Amino acid sequence: MSLIVQKYGGTSVGSVERIQAVAERVKRTRDQGHQVVVVVSAMSGETDRLIGLARAIQPQPVPRELDVLISTGEQVTIALLSMALEAAGCPARSYTGSQVQIRTDSAHNKARISDIDGARVCSDLDAGRVVVVAGFQGIDREGNITTLGRGGSDTSAVAMAAALKADECQIYTDVDGVYTTDPRIEPRARKLDRITFEEMLEMASLGSKVLQIRAVEFAGKYQVPLRVLSSFHDGEGTLISLEEENVEDAKIAGIAFAKDEAKLTVLGVPDQPGIAYKILGPISAANVEVDMIVQNVGSDGATTDFTFTVNRNDYETALRVLKETAEQLSAREVTGDQKIVKLSLVGVGMRSHAGIASRMFEALAHEGINIRMISTSEIKISVVIDEKYLELGVRALHDAFGLDKP
Amino acid sequence: MSLIVQKYGGTSVGSVERIQAVAERVKRTRDQGHQVVVVVSAMSGETDRLIGLARAIQPQPVPRELDVLISTGEQVTIALLSMALEAAGCPARSYTGSQVQIRTDSAHNKARISDIDGARVCSDLDAGRVVVVAGFQGIDREGNITTLGRGGSDTSAVAMAAALKADECQIYTDVDGVYTTDPRIEPRARKLDRITFEEMLEMASLGSKVLQIRAVEFAGKYQVPLRVLSSFHDGEGTLISLEEENVEDAKIAGIAFAKDEAKLTVLGVPDQPGIAYKILGPISAANVEVDMIVQNVGSDGATTDFTFTVNRNDYETALRVLKETAEQLSAREVTGDQKIVKLSLVGVGMRSHAGIASRMFEALAHEGINIRMISTSEIKISVVIDEKYLELGVRALHDAFGLDKP
Numbered sequence: 001m002s003l004i005v006q007k008y009g010g011t012s013v014g015s016v017e018r019i020q021a022v023a024e025r026v027k028r029t030r031d032q033g034h035q036v037v038v039v040v041s042a043m044s045g046e047t048d049r050l051i052g053l054a055r056a057i058q059p060q061p062v063p064r065e066l067d068v069l070i071s072t073g074e075q076v077t078i079a080l081l082s083m084a085l086e087a088a089g090c091p092a093r094s095y096t097g098s099q100v101q102i103r104t105d106s107a108h109n110k111a112r113i114s115d116i117d118g119a120r121v122c123s124d125l126d127a128g129r130v131v132v133v134a135g136f137q138g139i140d141r142e143g144n145i146t147t148l149g150r151g152g153s154d155t156s157a158v159a160m161a162a163a164l165k166a167d168e169c170q171i172y173t174d175v176d177g178v179y180t181t182d183p184r185i186e187p188r189a190r191k192l193d194r195i196t197f198e199e200m201l202e203m204a205s206l207g208s209k210v211l212q213i214r215a216v217e218f219a220g221k222y223q224v225p226l227r228v229l230s231s232f233h234d235g236e237g238t239l240i241s242l243e244e245e246n247v248e249d250a251k252i253a254g255i256a257f258a259k260d261e262a263k264l265t266v267l268g269v270p271d272q273p274g275i276a277y278k279i280l281g282p283i284s285a286a287n288v289e290v291d292m293i294v295q296n297v298g299s300d301g302a303t304t305d306f307t308f309t310v311n312r313n314d315y316e317t318a319l320r321v322l323k324e325t326a327e328q329l330s331a332r333e334v335t336g337d338q339k340i341v342k343l344s345l346v347g348v349g350m351r352s353h354a355g356i357a358s359r360m361f362e363a364l365a366h367e368g369i370n371i372r373m374i375s376t377s378e379i380k381i382s383v384v385i386d387e388k389y390l391e392l393g394v395r396a397l398h399d400a401f402g403l404d405k406p
Numbered sequence: 407m408s409l410i411v412q413k414y415g416g417t418s419v420g421s422v423e424r425i426q427a428v429a430e431r432v433k434r435t436r437d438q439g440h441q442v443v444v445v446v447s448a449m450s451g452e453t454d455r456l457i458g459l460a461r462a463i464q465p466q467p468v469p470r471e472l473d474v475l476i477s478t479g480e481q482v483t484i485a486l487l488s489m490a491l492e493a494a495g496c497p498a499r500s501y502t503g504s505q506v507q508i509r510t511d512s513a514h515n516k517a518r519i520s521d522i523d524g525a526r527v528c529s530d531l532d533a534g535r536v537v538v539v540a541g542f543q544g545i546d547r548e549g550n551i552t553t554l555g556r557g558g559s560d561t562s563a564v565a566m567a568a569a570l571k572a573d574e575c576q577i578y579t580d581v582d583g584v585y586t587t588d589p590r591i592e593p594r595a596r597k598l599d600r601i602t603f604e605e606m607l608e609m610a611s612l613g614s615k616v617l618q619i620r621a622v623e624f625a626g627k628y629q630v631p632l633r634v635l636s637s638f639h640d641g642e643g644t645l646i647s648l649e650e651e652n653v654e655d656a657k658i659a660g661i662a663f664a665k666d667e668a669k670l671t672v673l674g675v676p677d678q679p680g681i682a683y684k685i686l687g688p689i690s691a692a693n694v695e696v697d698m699i700v701q702n703v704g705s706d707g708a709t710t711d712f713t714f715t716v717n718r719n720d721y722e723t724a725l726r727v728l729k730e731t732a733e734q735l736s737a738r739e740v741t742g743d744q745k746i747v748k749l750s751l752v753g754v755g756m757r758s759h760a761g762i763a764s765r766m767f768e769a770l771a772h773e774g775i776n777i778r779m780i781s782t783s784e785i786k787i788s789v790v791i792d793e794k795y796l797e798l799g800v801r802a803l804h805d806a807f808g809l810d811k812p
Contacts, residue, residue, distance in 0.1 A: 003424050016459060016462045016463055019463065020463065050482065051487060052420060053482070053488060054485070056422045056488065057422055057425065057486055057489045057490045057493060058489040058490070058492065058493040059428065060486065061489050062492050062500070064488055064500075065485040065486075065489050065492070065500055066489075067483040067484060067487070068481060068484060068488075068502070069481075069485035069486065069489075071481075072478035072481045072482050075474060075475075075477075075478045075481075076456065076459070078474060079460070079471040079472070079474040079475035080460065080463055080471075080473075080475065081457060081462045081487055082468065082471045083460060083464040083467050083468055083472075083475075084463045084464070085472050086464065086468050086471070087463060087464045093470070094470075094471055096472050096474070096551075098504065099549055099550075099551075100514045144505075145505075146503075270744050301608055
């Protein structure tokens, strides 16, 4: 007998019929002899409906009250799913974040879980019940309702699994696992049976948004085996594994990409210590997050060129700030480009294998794709290319690294 | 400075605009120097929407989970009203039943409040905040969410007022007070400035459903001054007073009526001890509530005729049960009538004034209205008449007792 935590997102519980389908799936797991804790999100559309009501009253709703409001979304789902389980002959009991005692800090709308009291949940499991827990929410030390921010239900599930020392945390979504890249762009994209936590982190943060990144970090930290599966089809999904067994064979896990990037360059900055801080400090102060950063010595040897990428929504803000800074630093010129994308090759095998980068660059060159920026880390290589080459680039790399083959 | 508890029902908070109007009204009370606790219901229609979702899953939803589900209705309102208050410049903080600690027994869907911990609420009031509390809900000893049953928000408000020793509990509704009778039937019906608790209980239970009866009982027991007012118009409303001052002048408070009554009679039952129990025991066992009961000696002197009224929805059940009983008791005949109504004259002054009953019967006789049953108590006289005479009977009594005049 194993203890399994299953998490179902908003789409999976988006209607009465879908909630009943989830109940059937949960019941099957229990009938196989497992103890099951289910963590659910609000029914799809519900959180947006509630936020719409709040904004109609207050354009910037009081964070504490917004949490009181939107936490009702998951509370509705836990009640309905528990009813559906009982109706299917499966004893069940629901718990809000407050009832479980999912304790968080007091950062409303983006709280972080500090600890979970699993005592009540355990006694229900021992009594043969399925326990249905509201994701996304908790309480702070004073008993105020908090929420974890969008996608926080994944984190709730992983945290429950960690607290209960569950054997596996299964995240049910509308995809049937983690793919080598987005199948809408490369039809030959292949579902991975396993991926490491590090790879998953890079894949998630780079745009393959299957799992909330904080949930993956949490799972890695507490060594919770995590599996991504489909709510709608049967299958083994993708296991995000603790061990890196056989990773030598699988050099590359997949290709992630980020579409909504923009690039800014300041040319001819005096090459002196602290220059990066002088340029990026004001950008950060304007609440713009910077992604890739590249610095090159300028053509004259005395100055340097400095390039970074930001989210496309922040482009105008970043450009304005950068022009002010450039003037103060007597830089030669500021340029920008909003029509770029980032492609990233991800894989733990990359660490020990030379030649991956050159094979990547060769494949892109072969298709006539010009590389605008390069950035590398332990387990990924990212390149910035013109937006129009996105699909071509993904397919070229998918093919070059044979990702369609197991 | 007074401490005032205000309660707003579903219609009063039925839209964003109405919630904003409630916020303005609460703010005005606070600006007059009062401390204010606001108790709210779910937005109108919301509870029914949630129950509809539940029934789509389980025709008889698990009571515990139904409470988890429907308690979200008030939670949405407290958050939105707190936002509206903050937006209007009035510091506010919301509390669910669980957060206040409105403790109840464990009778899900119809729980009774046992006690309230007012500590957190008081400290907020002292800090100058308006406190917004979810009506209709509480928690039991194990931390399970409970609800008080339909209309329970009135009871929540009165219980909060009692726990906080509030100076007044104001119930805002869609009527502007308690009337001498239903103005839709008698256009000359007059709003009462005051009414006693006992009169209010009789008026409420007899069909003038302005206030939940349990709330009135609670207010009487804990001596909480209760006032019914309109959410939509200014005015003093009706004060449900503790003292019966000047009641000698006001003999009659008003005329209540119940439309959905039905009458059953068993004729020629042996007149022996315990006969009432033998007849009504099986009715009660069939979960049918009996209202008026009248027993007369039969025409032969050895048998008796027994008549009682039930809710019209229970008529068929009661008739079936009564026929079985009649056969066992060798009664002569069972008759029934579904086309009846009950009129009641209510007033504490009645106690010390003879002649009220005869004036009542005279007024009805004058209009040719036949009285089918009569039942009296300390402060009311009820008669059963044919349904078709309802409006005529109400107007005749209203006129006979001069209720249109202050």
